[in-house]
């Protein structure tokens with residue numbers, strides 16, 4: 001199309017016209033940049049007359065949140081568009097349809113999901129999503145199983161690994177999730193009120209050992225093609241629909257990282273609800289729903305992943321070795337619990353936070369939520385290798401003060 005440059009709203013309109021089969025000839029298109037993420041531009045292009053619309057997401061060559069001092073490859077736009085296309089093949093209907101990808105402009109043109117709401121925003125308002133656990137576990141089980149050595153020809157898998165080598169985006173996770181919270185660095189971002197709790201993270205040897213083990217898995221365990229950033233801000237929902245967006249962090253990594261990301265963000269909302277829902281019985285009810293969702297996420301994922309393995313397992317020995325499947329699933333559970341803990345901790349003391357807690361206007365309520373999240377997060381991390389069932393992780397959440 002043309003050499004890379006960040007698009008203006010007007011240029012976005014001209015490009016939108018070139019997508020076949022969406023807008024009527026000569027439509028009076030409107031364009032608005034709506035990106036609320038940290039890394040990219042997102043243009044919403046609409047034709048009020050026909051009601052048709054689309055989304056254009058363009059990568060910029062640096063992390064917006066840090067500024068131009070943190071360069072980031074534009075190749076993540078290729079990774080995102082290819083991941084969305086593959087996910088739509090493996091888990092149909094659970095991601096937006098990609099209409100077009102332009103490599104020169106690092107631009108993905110896709111289905112507009114504005115009739116959905118970002119799940120994090122819905123949860124903050126106390127909305128529940130009855131289809132979410134079912135859909136997200138279908139998404140995870142299918143995308144993870146069919147890209148793993150259990151469900152994919154192992155030579156073909158290696159070609160896919162190569163296609164999703166994603167060093168810049170992995171470095172963000174390696175630094176922000178698996179290093180910064182446990183040391184002194186300018187990247188960290190927490191309030192003076194919790195300085196004591198942040199300092200405790202830096203001095204806890206038991207915690208450091210577990211984080212080191214989880215970090216090593218993130219760096220070396222190429223189990224499956226992960227979404228890589230599966231928080232509730234990457235999920236669009238309605239009461240009866242779920243769509244996963246934003247897979248620019250996709251790479252071959254440990255399966256528990258995606259499952260743990262979902263659990264972590266339910267836990268972060270759980271901690272924040274102490275402010276958002278003031279009525280004690282309503283609060284207990286909504287927290288009960290969040291806990292039930294955590295339980296469902298693991299149990300449904302476990303069931304679906306095993307069922308896919310039973311039906312589509314490609315590896316003779318993995319399929320037949322007595323006891324292997326149970327050990328494999330147990331290790332995924334433990335990883336999910338450990339990664340969930342890491343993702344909770346980093347959202348409190350690390351660079352990038354979550355609205356569930358950050359937007360709490362009352363300082364004392366905010367501090368309570370931060371301390372609760374840190375207590376749960378560190379307990380999950382320390383417990384991960386001892387876990388036998390999701391119920392133990394749930395007990396950790398319930399029993400935190």
Ligand code: ADP
Nearest residue numbers: 036037038039040042055096111112113114246
């Ligand atoms: P980033 O990688 O910068 O976080 P996202 O893909 O998460 O970008 O998109 C940022 C925001 O843009 C989303 O929170 C949402 O508000 C909007 N957005 C992204 N994709 C779509 C889509 N397909 N339909 C409607 N809105 C979208």
Ligand code: MG
Nearest residue numbers: 034035036118
């Ligand atoms: Mg938004």
Ligand code: MG
Nearest residue numbers: 037233234246
């Ligand atoms: Mg995003």
Ligand code: MG
Nearest residue numbers: 037039246248
């Ligand atoms: Mg993103």
